[in-house]
Amino acid sequence: MDQHTAGVIRVRGTASQALPLVLDSPHSGTDYPEDFAHQADPSRLRSAEDSHVHDLFKGALDRGAVMLDALFPRSYIDPNRAQNDFLPASLGAAEADHLPFQLEPTVKSDLGIGLIWMRVPPDGEPMYPQPLAAATVLQRLAGYYQPYHAALRECLDRTYRTFGRVFHINCHSMSNQASAMSTQPKGTRRPDFVIGDRDGTSCDPLLTQTLYEFLTAQGYQVTINDPYKGVELVRAYSDPVHDRHSVQLEINRRLYMDETSREKNSDFEKIQIVLEHAIDALAPLLHTSGAKTAQ
Numbered sequence: 088m089d090q091h092t093a094g095v096i097r098v099r100g101t102a103s104q105a106l107p108l109v110l111d112s113p114h115s116g117t118d119y120p121e122d123f124a125h126q127a128d129p130s131r132l133r134s135a136e137d138s139h140v141h142d143l144f145k146g147a148l149d150r151g152a153v154m155l156d157a158l159f160p161r162s163y164i165d166p167n168r169a170q171n172d173f174l175p176a177s178l179g180a181a182e183a184d185h186l187p188f189q190l191e192p193t194v195k196s197d198l199g200i201g202l203i204w205m206r207v208p209p210d211g212e213p214m215y216p217q218p219l220a221a222a223t224v225l226q227r228l229a230g231y232y233q234p235y236h237a238a239l240r241e242c243l244d245r246t247y248r249t250f251g252r253v254f255h256i257n258c259h260s261m262s263n264q265a266s267a268m269s270t271q272p273k274g275t276r277r278p279d280f281v282i283g284d285r286d287g288t289s290c291d292p293l294l295t296q297t298l299y300e301f302l303t304a305q306g307y308q309v310t311i312n313d314p315y316k317g318v319e320l321v322r323a324y325s326d327p328v329h330d331r332h333s334v335q336l337e338i339n340r341r342l343y344m345d346e347t348s349r350e351k352n353s354d355f356e357k358i359q360i361v362l363e364h365a366i367d368a369l370a371p372l373l374h375t376s377g378a379k380t381a382q
């Protein structure tokens with residue numbers, strides 16, 4: 088049965104789980120909270136969404152995986168950032184003193200796409216009319232970010248207890264061309280798929296290699312760790328030495344949707360099937376022995 092946490096997250100597939108496989112989609116949510124007091128044109132915020140990604144991987148659910156997805160939008164708060172990836176200058180005077188941790192902004196915050204997006208895509212105008220209060224950051228962490236992380240950790244831990252190992256695919260989509268808020272020059276064209284394993288540190292290399300070989304054999308252009316290596320969700324929960332394997336998969340939105348209307352295109356079901364077959368290609372990895380409990 089589906090589990091919902093008050094409009095914040097959705098977990099599917101726990102009752103029918105047959106594989107040591109957990110997928111998560113942190114950026115496909117479209118429920119914009121009423122207290123999201125931005126000054127952006129709402130249609131422009133939608134380009135931050137990894138639209139339909141939770142639907143694209145329906146085949147993995149059919150095969151016996153578990154899937155978690157965020158229902159809230161990534162521009163409100165991003166579960167795929169460290170909770171302190173935030174610029175002090177984005178807060179009002181002395182507000183940082185009210186946070187129970189030190190801020191450590193990365194280049195993502197510099198670009199306006201840290202924990203809380205401070206710039207509006209694609210050109211980077213200010214998201215808010217004034218700096219944020221610490222209370223706003225803490226409320227979004229407690230109400231959205233932390234429940235997402237807790238649910239993902241629970242899915243991964245439960246799978247690990249049952250199967251003795253866990254494979255985690257962190258699912259995303261990317262615009263076909265880089266915006267002004269990218270680490271790449273504006274207009275840089277993206278490949279069809281990008282697999283990120285944090286330079287080979289977040290999973291068994293066979294996981295990366297199997298996905299790469301399957302997708303390239305279908306005729307797709309695939310890169311590894313370029314330009315996306317995997318960020319917080321892959322970093323936080325991977326521990327390949329202890330059979331916890333995480334990989335990030337980015338899909339070019341051009342393959343399955345119209346980036347202007349955000350509607351699925353006529354190839355959507357074809358890409359769903361490609362991804363279902365990609366899960367099938369992982370079968371030798373997923374079915375290796377090692378279960379801790381009698382099956």
Ligand SMILES: [Zn+2]
Binds near residue numbers: 114260
């Ligand atoms: Zn994403």
